[in-house]
Amino acid sequence: MRAIEPWVEGPLTTFLTESSARLVLLMTSAGQVIAQHGFTRSLDVMAAAALGAGIVASTGELAKLLGPSPFGALVHQGTNQAVFLAPFTTPRGRWIGLVVYGKETSLGLIQLFFNRMVEDLSQSAPVEHARRAVLAENFEHELNASLRALFGR
Amino acid sequence: MSLVNFAAREITCKLVYYGPGRSGKTSNLQYIHGRVPEARRGRMVSLATESDRTLFFDFLPLELGTISGFTTRFQLYTVPGQVYYNATRRLVLQGADGVVFVADSQARRFDDNLESFQNLQENLLEQGIDVRSLPTVLQYNKQDLPAELVLTPADLEDALNFRSVPSFSADALHGSGVFETLKALSALVLKRLAAGNSGESV
Amino acid sequence: MTNFAQQVLEEVTRIPGVRGALLVSEDDGLIVAEALMEGVDGPAVAALAASLTGRLGRATRALGKAAPVLLHLQATGGAVFSAAGGEGLLLVAVTAADVNAGLVRLSLLDAAGRLS
16 A cells, blocks of 8 residues: 555555455545555556546536536446445545445445545544645756656657 | 655646647647656556547656655646537646646637637636646647748747747657657746645645 | 335334344445434445345355355344345344344344345
8 A cells, every 4th residue: 555645544544454445546636646555556546546536527517517416426337346436525625535346345335434434534634734845956957867867868 | 736745755746738629739648658668657548539539638647757856757638629628628627737738830720729728727717726827838839830831939929928938849749849848847847846836745 | 116115124123122124235235225213324234234144145155055044143232134135135124132033033034025
C-alpha cells in the first residue's frame, strides 16, 4: 500500500482487511492519487485515477440533468470482478474511492466497510496546516536537466 | 492543484491541453507518448469517438525525474474541442495546475480560436480561477502548412496573447514545438509551486 | 413479490425477541426487503449473513456435502439466523440472545418455503 498522506493508511488498512477487496484507489475529485493498494505501476494508477474521476464527474453531471439529488456509489459488475466507485466528503475536500473486488467478498461487505472507512477518514484527518514552499530556488537547473533527460534533447 | 507528498517527496501536477476542435491537442500528447522512454511514461488513455475525435479526454502520465529531491510527475490531459462538449471540458479542467492553449494557425479557424480561448476563461472563472493567475502557455500549431493558409505567429500573438505568456510555433504532428511548449509550462507550474502559491498536502 | 415478501418478513418479526427480518441477495449481500426494529444495522446484517452463508456453502461443497439449509450464529448479545429463501435469496432474522431459537428456525424455514 502507498499513501500520500500517512493518516490515510490506518483507515485504508482496516478497510482492506475487513472487505477483502483486491485493489483500492483513493483520489481527489480532480483525479490526483491519494492512496492505493494492489496496483503494480504507479503510472497505471494515475490512469485509473483519471478515469475513475472522469466517471464520477460525468455521472455527477448526468445526475444533475436528471434530477435534484446526486448519485451515490456506482457499481460495475463483471464476470469475475466488479468495480465499486463512490465519491465522499472528507475534511480535506471531496475524494473518490475506487474498489475492485471479486467473488471472495460481496458488494454488501464492500459498501459496509467503505462507509466505515469514510467515517474513519473523517475522524483521523488532521487539521490542515500551512502550506510550505516546496522547491529550492535553484530548481530550474534540475528541471531543465530532467526535461532534457526525458525528451532526449 | 499540485499534490505534494512531503513524506515520500513526490509532486504530481495536472496540465491540461485546451483549444478548439482539431487544433492538435491529442497530437501533442501522441508525440510526447511516442518519444518519451517507456519507463518514464504510463499508458496513454484516449476516450475518443470512432472518428478519432476526443470524446472525453486523453490522458498521459509522465515521470519527470527528481527535482529538488522530489520525484516529479505530470499528468497531461486534453479536453474535447468541439463546442458542444463544454460540460466535459469543465470537468477535465477541474484542479488544473497549468494550461497549454493549442491554437489552430489556419486563417479559417481564427474565430474558433478566439471562441475557445474565451470559453477557457469562462470555465476557469466558474471554478473561481482567474486566468491571469494560472500558468498558461500558447502554442500556435500547424505552422508547417502553406503560408497562404495560416496566420503568422505575430498575427496570432496580437489576437490571443495579450498577457504576454510564453508562446511557441508548432507542428505537433511531427513534433516541432511540442517539447518546448511542455517545457515552458512545466517551468511555470513548478515555479509557482516553488513560490508557495499552489500545492496541497502534507 | 415485494408486498408478499414484506408480509412474510413481518410474520417472522412477530416472534418475541426477533428484532428484525430481512430478505437478502445472496451474491451481493444487499437488502431486498426488510422489517427491522430501530437500531438494527440492516446493511451490516445483510452483508454479514450473505458472507457467512457463502463461505459456509463453499466449505461444505468442498467437503462434498450440499449447502446448509439453515445457519444459526449465536453471540453473547444476540443471534442471527439465515435460511435459503429461493432463487439467490436468503431469509435472515436478527434476534435477542434469549429468543426461542426453535420457533425462529421453524418460522424461517416455513417462510423460506413460501418464498421459494
